[in-house]
Amino acid sequence: MTDRPYVLLSCALSLDGYLDDATDRRLVLSNDDDWDRVDEVRASCDAIMVGANTIRRDNPRLLVRSAERRRRRIADGRPENPLKVTITASGDLDPATEFFATGEQVVYAPSGVATPGETVPMGERVDLAAVLADLAARGVRRLMVEGGTDMHTAFLTAGLADELHMVTAPLFVGDGKAPRFVHDGRFPWDGEHRATLAEVRAIGNVALHRYLLSKSEVDKHWLRAAIELSTRCPPSTTAFAVGAIVVDGQGNGLARGYSRESGGTEHAEEAALAKLDPADPRLRRATMYSSLEPCGRRSSRPRTCTDLILAAGIPRVVFALREPPTFVDGRGAELLTAGGAEVVEVPELAAAVRDVNRNLL
Known part of the structure; x- marks a missing residue:
């Protein structure tokens, strides 16, 4: 695949399909062993993407936690941490967030909004295929998308995802105001065309389901x-x-x-x-x-x-x-x-x- 990076979606959700609850406190859905697995996946990628709402809501750092994995990346001639990427429709991002604190960042926006790092103007609207083409031109071969709902929905409905890592926590949120995994939409996988289950693994008290999405x-x-x-x-x-x-x-x-x-x-x-x-x-x-x-x-x-x-x-x-x-x-x-x-x-x-x-x- 030469025109875009390999796209891997990653999420943790409740049994009823929510990424979080509707409170101001972050709902913990994973565990230490799974966070270490996610860290290993991050270290294997060239870039990590989250949506602007995820930055505002969760203030993620998006760094490789393991010092040994960072050393291996440097030994392989790669940056210590993957490139951090986001897409924003408004350009309204706080420069004091953790997203901008460390490492290299690229922000894709409809216009050249002044933010730390590099901002790439995309015209009147941000086109996801154009974003992926630009990332490929920057040498990004493997992209990890960590959310949130808007990003997962956009990649899946556009058929631009290759793999999905879905961790399910043994709890229910039960609140329609909470963020779900995806919005309503038309997805390539339905009753007639299904994703391929490549792996199921218990990680402590959560379950990893790894699905292959692209035909290749x-x-x-x-x-x-x-x-x-x-x-x-x-x-x-x-x-x-x-x-x-x-x-x-x-x-x-x-x-x-x-x-x-x-x-x-x-x-x-x-x-x-x-x-x-x-x-x-x-x-x-x-x-x-x-x-x-x-x-x-x-x-x-x-x-x-x-x-x-x-x-x-x-x-x-x-x-x-x-x-x-x-x-x-x-x-x-x-x-x-x-x-x-x-x-x-x-x-x-x-x-x-x-x-x-x-x-x-």
Whole structure:
């Protein structure tokens, strides 16, 4: 992704979806272990963003707390703390807040309002995509958005978020005047299109849910799982080790398979599809994730994996590595495209596939 940073949203909320209560005192929703996790995530990012209302309400410092993590950042040639970023519609920010006290800051505003640090005028309104493009030009590759409600809503409704870290505290706020996680809006994830749950973890008495939001991150998540599956393949000197997973349109894994799973000569995609009813309507909106490009030529079976995928009506295929011409010139991607399937190649994971098949490559 070259035109904008990777965007990670982070929040802690009550069981009924509130970020805070409606009092003047900050409601503590997390715990020490989770704050340390957040600190680790902060240290991995190039910039941290909060909305202007969060600065006014909570007066956050937005610094890396751990001295060791700050030292590692400096050793890696990065600033001690991530760049602090905010967006304001009015430019009404108190220069005495903690946001401006330490480190570097960038403020995006409709006009060049005088504030400490750098203020970037954005014309009549602040455009979120333009903000991300400007941050990318500044070398920000990974952006952490810590709230509040306006910021979360803006990124999510615009489809500009890649990942969400949501910590749920075991309590209820029960006050409609309190700030919620998001406002009403039209979101890309609904009953038909759902985010992908990548991790659930108990951290003391709170629970972390990590969701993948962008299609590119979801693809990499399932491809990594397919590559891990390929490590189970029985060894062979005449066929590659491949893993395959069929995932439905709501992000549920339907079937998995790997090369030579039953001890024979079956391919990974073939093994996965054999576990499904060909009439299953979910296949019409599914994605086939295969660590290696599905075969377009084959001598050990009458039908290629490309034929099987198209016959199943699977409209989308994602793989990490083109099939090397070690045994055949398969041309699977071209055949799938000609058959009407969308084909996506993720070359950044190709090295992991080569490593699994290093005895043949």
